[in-house]
């Protein structure tokens with residue numbers, strides 16, 4: 001009997017109920033009890049929706065982030081919030097989002113609050129970073145040599161009790177708490193004092209042992225222990241850490257299912273196989289080749305859970321093919337075979353049933369979280385009761401897959417012919433940077449330390465309401481265009497008044513920097529409710545790249561032209577680069593990512609050339625997700641970077657010398673990939689640096705990065721207003737590393753999540769800082 005289970009369910013709600021409840025609570029518009037009630041309703045609903053499984057995940061729900069939940073369970077909070085009296089949930093949000101100086105409410109409007117509160121009475125928010133290679137951000141655990149842990153199992157115990165009440169307690173399914181394992185918890189955290197995190201392992205594991213004892217006392221049998229760090233390169237000390245920790249936990253009265261996901265185990269396979277746990281989960285989508293070697297090494301009493309349904313994409317699985325290779329395994333393993341999605345379903349939308357406007361043919365190719373669980377139960381029935389018991393469903397699945405394989409909407413000879421002509425030479429600028437820079441300087445006539453912003457201005461409630469009205473048919477196309485033009489005019493007016501040197505149109509018309517382009521490219525469809533949590537209450541709706549990509553018409557030219565008509569200052573054309581569009585979309589699984597990326601590169605190249613023809617003198621091509629797409633294993637980095645950088649270059653570099661190309665990246669680790677960044681050969685790169693105090697620029701300095709750089713001086717994740725003095729000081733640090741002639745002054749990232757009331761004084765200070773810098777350089 002193959003057993004079915006799930007690693008985690010999306011928690012935001014099919015209608016983003018959790019998002020809206022959180023934001024109401026943060027604005028003081030609903031009570032804590034009401035927020036708790038929404039959480040409880042969502043948990044109940046999600047358990048009911050998973051009731052066909054043999055084992056339900058519990059503890060995968062979170063009001064903000066599952067890593068932060070684990071920090072609370074382990075009693076491990078940053079020093080700065082320890083000893084805070086008051087409600088636990090409020091304290092939790094305080095760690096997640098900080099508390100601004102101006103308000104005692106943990107910051108309004110769903111914003112991430114400041115990490116820098118030097119000299120103010122706010123509380124700095126926990127740092128956020130990407131969860132492995134996903135677009136989900138977690139709150140980074142902060143370690144120091146004297147970190148201490150203290151168990152608080154209340155969240156898990158409460159939710160276990162709650163799960164047992166589902167359907168009036170008549171749920172036949174069993175309950176399996178989900179926690180992040182000790183090694184992964186340590187590995188994804190940051191040692192604030194540079195100390196050795198592994199030194200904390202023994203006392204950390206003591207608290208895990210207490211937790212497992214508490215779960216056993218609550219009648220729990222299996223516990224899912226997530227250790228995705230096992231799919232990354234681990235050195236010997238970390239491998240030893242695994243042995244020690246799990247040796248120590250082997251005495252516990254619960255059975256551990258040690259889960260790995262997002263990739264193959266490689267060097268860690270033998271390690272996992274010999275850990276004294278009751279079962280292991282392997283990502284059988286990405287590591288199918290490892291099933292046989294793992295089974296060969298796994299002791300005969302262990303459960304093997306296979307993640308056979310892809311938890312990272314939205315495609316239907318090929319059930320017949322899966323059955324083909326699972327049938328002998330099921331016969332061999334019997335009850336020892338468990339089946340699951342490859343990873344938590346956190347990374348996919350909830351329910352395809354909500355999508356009534358999606359093209360019927362394409363909808364039939366898709367599966368969201370609920371449909372993926374249906375596939376899983378179907379597989380188990382076919383294995384347990386014979387294929388005949390689900391023959392109809394299997395036939396329908398095969399027909400859907402065949403329709404996708406053969407569709408002329410997927411495979412377009414014209415695109416493939418164009419792709420065949422593609423060569424890296426397309427990514428070559430006409431002249432080297434020095435020659436271009438001189439021509440651009442003549443054309444643009446910018447001052448030293450030119451000021452600019454990264455693209456977006458606040459996405460106000462009015463902008464979203466107008467777009468909502470437009471989508472609902474309450475506002476016609478002309479009305480929508482007028483409303484967006486009014487917003488563009490407003491941001492141009494504000495930028496002129498501020499005295500910025502290079503303006504942007506503000507991106508009012510964009511719902512998102514990726515979805516906006518997906519909506520306009522052939523080969524994409526987009527959903528209405530396909531939201532995926534990005535951080536806290538913030539979600540994205542990744543567009544679905546299903547077929548060969550074509551750009552039917554210009555996507556940004558008319559907005560940019562309108563914006564340029566309002567000012568004599570240079571107006572930056574603003575595009576998202578091919579690698580970022582790829583990484584933040586749901587993409588095809590029937591061709592290599594590199595090929596999809598090349599198609600996107602050609603589409604963006606056309607847009608760049610159209611902007612140039614329209615007289616736009618500066619074009620920015622954002623590659624915010626370039627680094628996030630790096631494979632989890634170093635051995636694969638070069639291959640990825642080679643095609644990713646080629647694609648960016650093809651999109652960006654087909655312009656005349658006089659056209660200035662900017663790129664933007666907002667993350668803070670460049671050391672590893674600085675050579676690749678330099679190969680992009682952008683005339684100007686704007687990056688996130690303000691939180692790292694310009695230390696990030698060491699990478700550019702050491703590498704002798706040749707082109708211009710705008711190191712962010714304004715931390716846009718914070719509601720705090722940076723002072724002129726602070727920004728001058730940051731730029732002076734920058735100027736110690738990069739010659740002033742090659743420096744720009746700009747924020748860390750776009751301003752769409754901020755409010756005008758914060759943006760205006762901050763940019764006023766930023767422009768003042770640039771003037772001060774110019775004066776002191778001239779002197």
Ligand SMILES: Nc1nc2c(c(=O)[nH]1)N[C@@H](CNc1ccc(C(=O)N[C@@H](CCC(=O)N[C@@H](CCC(=O)N[C@@H](CCC(=O)O)C(=O)O)C(=O)O)C(=O)O)cc1)CN2
Pocket residue numbers: 135459461464465467468510511512513514515534535537538539540541584753
């Ligand atoms: N794709 C992507 N990934 C990214 C980023 C990014 O910008 N894009 N940035 C980084 C950080 N991540 C972020 C992710 C989301 C948001 C964000 O603000 N998301 C918005 C949704 C943005 C959006 O798509 N808005 C739509 C839909 C707006 C909406 O919710 N409308 C309401 C109605 C609103 C009204 O009537 O007022 C509805 O449909 O119910 C639009 O503007 O059209 C949110 O969660 O609130 C910000 C940063 C990393 N990853």
Ligand SMILES: [Zn+2]
Pocket residue numbers: 454624664665666748749750
């Ligand atoms: Zn950015």
